Amino acid sequence: MDEFGQLEELDKRHFLHPTSSIQQQQDMGPSFIFKEGRGIYLEDIKGNVVIDGMSSLWNVNVGHGRTELGDVAKEQMAKLAYSSCFGTFSNEPAIRLSASLAALAPGDLQATFFTSGGSEANDTAYKLARHYWILKGKPERKKIISRTKSYHGVTMGATSATGLQPFREFTSSLAPDFFHVAHFNSSALRKLIEAEGPDTIAAFIAEPIQGAGGVHIAPENYFKEVKNICVEYGILFLTDEVITGFGRTGKWFGIEHYGVTPDMMCFAKGVSSGYAQLGGVMLSEQIHEEFKKLSTGTLLHGYTYSGHAMACGVALKNIELVEKENLIENAKTMGEKLLAGLKQIQGKRKIVGEVRGLGLMAAIEFIDKNRKSPVSPLIVNEAAKRGLICRSVLFDGQDTIVIAPPLIIKSEEVVKVIRILDDSIHEIE
Numbered sequence: 001m002d003e004f005g006q007l008e009e010l011d012k013r014h015f016l017h018p019t020s021s022i023q024q025q026q027d028m029g030p031s032f033i034f035k036e037g038r039g040i041y042l043e044d045i046k047g048n049v050v051i052d053g054m055s056s057l058w059n060v061n062v063g064h065g066r067t068e069l070g071d072v073a074k075e076q077m078a079k080l081a082y083s084s085c086f087g088t089f090s091n092e093p094a095i096r097l098s099a100s101l102a103a104l105a106p107g108d109l110q111a112t113f114f115t116s117g118g119s120e121a122n123d124t125a126y127k128l129a130r131h132y133w134i135l136k137g138k139p140e141r142k143k144i145i146s147r148t149k150s151y152h153g154v155t156m157g158a159t160s161a162t163g164l165q166p167f168r169e170f171t172s173s174l175a176p177d178f179f180h181v182a183h184f185n186s187s188a189l190r191k192l193i194e195a196e197g198p199d200t201i202a203a204f205i206a207e208p209i210q211g212a213g214g215v216h217i218a219p220e221n222y223f224k225e226v227k228n229i230c231v232e233y234g235i236l237f238l239t240d241e242v243i244t245g246f247g248r249t250g251k252w253f254g255i256e257h258y259g260v261t262p263d264m265m266c267f268a269k270g271v272s273s274g275y276a277q278l279g280g281v282m283l284s285e286q287i288h289e290e291f292k293k294l295s296t297g298t299l300l301h302g303y304t305y306s307g308h309a310m311a312c313g314v315a316l317k318n319i320e321l322v323e324k325e326n327l328i329e330n331a332k333t334m335g336e337k338l339l340a341g342l343k344q345i346q347g348k349r350k351i352v353g354e355v356r357g358l359g360l361m362a363a364i365e366f367i368d369k370n371r372k373s374p375v376s377p378l379i380v381n382e383a384a385k386r387g388l389i390c391r392s393v394l395f396d397g398q399d400t401i402v403i404a405p406p407l408i409i410k411s412e413e414v415v416k417v418i419r420i421l422d423d424s425i426h427e428i429e
Ligand code: PLP
Pocket: 057, 116, 117, 118, 119, 120, 122, 151, 152, 153, 154, 207, 211, 212, 240, 241, 242, 243, 268, 269, 279
C-alpha cells in the first residue's frame, strides 16, 4: 500500500473529522491530505496544487507558509510557550496584544478577554453580558437575541445562538434563553424585544456580514437601526467579527462599514491567520469599568489557554504583516475585482442568480429551475478538479457558493479564480 493508501485507512478508522459527513468520509476517504502551503496555494501528498479559495476556514488571511510567523512561534516557544494568566499572573505577548487590539478596534473597545477560538469567544461574550447585568443589579436581563442565517460556533452557547437550524438540531437540547430574529429586519427585532420584555434581554449579537450562512450583506441602514433599538431598550449590542475582523472586508472590522460601534466584539480566525489557536472578546470602556467594580469577587470565567503567550506573540506578528503589506487595502481592491468578475459570470451564465461580496467575502447564488437537486456541490467539485477550493452553502434552501481567498491574493490570481469558477459553472449548466 502506498503512503496515501495507508493514511486513508488510518483517517477512516481513527480521525473523526469536524463538521463533516461521516458517511462521505467512510465512502470516499480524504479528498486531499495536505502537506504544504505557499501563499494562496495548498499542496497535497499526491502533488496536487490547489488555490485555497476559502483561506481554509476564512482564516489564513496572510496566506500559507509565512516563515515570519513560524520564526516568532519558535522563538516564543523556546522562551516561554505558555504560563497561566489566571489571577494576577501575566505575560508580555498577551499584554502587548491586548494593547494593540485596543488601538485597532472601533469605538471604545479597550479590554480583551482571550480565548482559543471563535466559539469560546461567543460563549464568553454571552456570559460576560449576563454577568454585566448581574453587576448592574438586573440579573433578570439574561436573554440573548441572535439572527436567522447566523453562525456563531459549536460550543453550547454558540450553538444556541446560531441561527442555522441544522446546527441546533444536531443536539437534543440547547442552552435556555436564546432567541432568533429574522436576519435583516430591524422591526422584527423591536417586536421580539417588546414581546419578550426589554428588561429580560441581556444582549443582541450579529455578524457584520454573515459568513457561513452564505455571505449575506446587511442593507446600508440596518445596523444603525438595530444599534438605536438596542440603545433605546438598554440592550447590549454585540458583534461577532470572527470572520469579518482583521481586514477580510476591506476594513479592519466589518462593522466599520456601517458607522456604529458595539459594546462587545468577538474575534478569532484572522487575528492570527490560523497560525495559532486564538480568539477573544473585547469590552467597551464602560463595561470594563463595571467589571472593575467586581473588586470583592472573582471573574469566574477563564480558559487554561486565555492569553497563551505563543499564540499572542504570533498574533502580534500577524497584525504587523497585515499592516506592513497593506492587506486591508488589497482585500478592498481585489474584492472589487473579484465581484466585477462574478458579475460578468452572472451576465453570461443563466443558472447564476444573485452575486454579492464585500472585500474578500463573496457568494454566487444558483437558480437552476430545471433540476431537482442543488448545483452548487457539483460546481464545487468541478472547481476542485480545476484547482480551486470553494464552498457550497445549502442552508435554508440556498444553492450558493462562497469564496474567501487569502488577503494576499494578487490580481492575476483573482483572474484565475474567476476563470475556474466560470469554467466550472459552464461545465455544469
Ligand atoms: N463566529 C463566526 C462568525 C464564525 O464564522 C465562526 C467559525 O466559522 C465561529 C464564530 C466559531 O469559531 P471557531 O470555529 O473558532 O470556534
